[in-house]
Amino acid sequence: MPSIVKPQVTHPGLEHNALGLTIRDYEGGMSTLCAGCGHDSVTAAITHALWESDTPPHMIAKLSGIGCSAKTAAYFARGAHGFNGCHGRMPPIATGASAANRDLLCIGISGDGDSLSIGLGHLAHLVRRNVRMVYVIENNGVYGLTKGQFSASADVGSTTKRGEANHLQPIDPIFLGLSIGATFLARGFSGDKRQLVPIFRAAMAHRGLAIIDVISPCVTFNDHEGSTKSYLFTRQHDVQMTVTDFVPPAEEISATIPDQGVVSIPMHDGAMLRFRSVPDGYDPTDRLAVMEHLMSARGRGEIVTGLLYVDEQSSDLHELGNTTDRPLTQVAYEKLCPGSAALAGVGFR
């Protein structure tokens, strides 16, 4: 068969997490992406974050749309259910899954075509509903599977392999999110796993929708000289706006790290976000200030990365819907059916 089964090799020296699982237990099928694809590095970071967070694999739901990014949902957490849906439609499918079972850790993997073109409307409404999930955009500026057309995130002036320039304005998911009320916005670079892992961990703990836009170069169609989404260009222009530590609820905040210049933001479940390095005047909870910083950075031609904005105060989908704490899938039928006696008052008599 054309799908490739990944051999499961474990090393006796591998570390175990609190569930007694090793990083191998959070891996998935063999990647069929191109050698050097940025997406595989993103997969590795997600795998690591899941392992670190001690999440039981069966409580994870992996969701994706269509495209190279969509395939990556198969490459981690083999013990989790996956849903590879239709192009651009992952947000509503994830919304439904989360509505039905609020205990699932939903991880959506999308791309710039999936999220910023065909599924842009769904992404915007996912933001409005603040569905509690991790939403990763593996952003490479091109349609890879159909051989290199520009996507909606391609920068003006960025070229195809053959040298044609893009003239259309890009859609930036971070600016979009800031303008419509997103509660967690981060940008990463697939070439920097050290930055990505704590961002994913924070995203998994976030009360609401966590969008992580990851510049993830397409080695086959968009890693050339004229591209603004290549490894080289991203490395040269990457400016880490913030450096963030995720401190889980159980861990003591280490006294050895000086408090000077550190911004700590408590998360809803007792975890802590610690921003170690932020520029003067940058408050990751102030939507307007973040917007101003990012606008001026864009003017300087910088690709700003880091956990850029967080709002732990807004209600998520289930809080807005006043749904019961127990997942709806687990409410007994007897509690759902009013019974024949309740029909006495139905209709006009």
Added chain:
Amino acid sequence: MAAQQVAQPRSKVNDFALKLANVNGTGSSSANNLLMRSIFRMGVPVSGKNLFPSNIQGLPTWYEIRVNKDGHVARARTYDLMVAMNGQTYARDIAEVASGGFTMYDSSWPLDRDLIREDVTYLGVPLAEMCNDEFRGPRERILMKNIACAGALVAMLGIDMDVIAQLLTEQFAGKERLRESNQRALRLGHDFATSHFDFPLPCHVEPMDATSGSILIDGNTAAALGCVYAGATVAAWYPITPSTSLMDAFSKYCAKFRRDPETGRNNYLVLQAEDELAAIGMVLGASWAGARAFTSTSGPGISLMQELIGMGYYAEIPAVVFDVQRVGPSTGMPTRVQQADILTCAYASHGDTKHILLFPAHPAECFEMAATAFDLAERFQTPVFVLSDLDIGMNDWVSPALEWDDSYVPDRGRVLDAGELRELEVYHRYEPADAESVAARTLPGVSELGAYFTRGSGHTIEGAYTEYPEEYQAVLDRLARKHTAAAEHTPAPLVDQSAHSAMAIVTLGSCELAVLEAIELLAERGIAADYMRIRGFPFGAGVRAFLEAHERIVVVEQNRDAQLRTLLTLETPVSKDQLHSVLAYGGYPLSAEDVVDGVTKILEA
């Protein structure tokens, strides 16, 4: 005005039709409802059809009331009494009055020349004048004019004033001022009519006992309740006429029945989606995760959902879709009725797809078939469509009181729990299949042992990605067998072969009342016909046997292209030449006369 002698043609006690022509947005619907409900309260079989425009204010709107002691309350084509209150439509309205019938008009102004017909008696009531004298403020004057009109009709039709006063008391409980002004307006019209004409008219109501134990309910409300009773917890939708009231009712009943009394928290979640693509996506996501989930929509929404419906079919995910059909194609006539989504639902989405369809004919069936739809969707792990329509969904029908069997246990289909998974050597999503070609599914959040990757791309029986022909076909062929197996589980047709005729009429959905009445009318003319109403697709043995037992079959349906007939020729062995069509697709509910005319034409050909 001097007392006027009313002509007395044949008695039409508890057997007549009237039509109220109005301008929409003027508050006529509550007066219309009041009339229909009071006739129902008097124990007389009645129907009310609201022919309303896709507009908020200013376009023509009609309300048709048919009263029939024998229960023949399908739409009438001609009217014994026309209440002509809309100058825009005088010419059309007067043409629909039966010879010897009556027309009531607002005599605050002279009788319009368009309205004049020699074989019609005119009843002038100065409604505007009376209400301008009696009420203050333009809004109240307009609203009360409708109630005064109803008051005049109460007198003309012999409706019990106590019954209607009681209705007003119920309707305006706690709003004494409103009740009083409505009562005053009603009395105004009533008193004018009784002091100026000899009443009641030949077409009038006398009390009966034919509606006790019945209720008035619309199909959307009944369907919504059915979803509550079936245990649906997630509903996703996008507003669209004529299905909106289904989700409104679901929300209303959930707020009543699904709020935990201890915690005040909801055991349901209604998601108003950004479009119909999202609505069906949410339903698939929720069903995949294990909830009973549904959406309600109409034709344009079905068109938008096509891609994900195919995903649900191919990846084998349950979904329940209520399609309250309206007139297409395109925007069509959003507030008019058709049964024109039959084929698009039967084969919805690209590629080889086939779906399960249910065809309710009235509100009580909307209620029952909701649970059937969820049972079939989960048993066969596939989308199921309930094809209601605007007439059933939005009009009030006299219905037997809804009944629920408290011993009902939902058929959740084959779903493996953690314990069952532990006993398996290995779990594969699409094998082994049971006798009905269904393989067990697993839900996320239960066990790693049941994990699989749901995909709309080519997959093997194990659920893995494939592009090999034999592996792809193995799954696709099983899906066809599964659809065939569902035929024995779709609701059996309703059949009446008491005419022992070689000729039969086959129909579906809201055509039922008109067809049953037509069969009686045809019998009076010496034309005998057996009857079958199809209630589900794939067609079961009952449908095939009936078709085989009749030489000449007339299929009555409300679309241009004979979609049910097409489906029968495609999906049963019946010969195309055996099937004839009577088609009504102008957007008004079907009348018995439409059927009689159509059948007669076929027999004469």
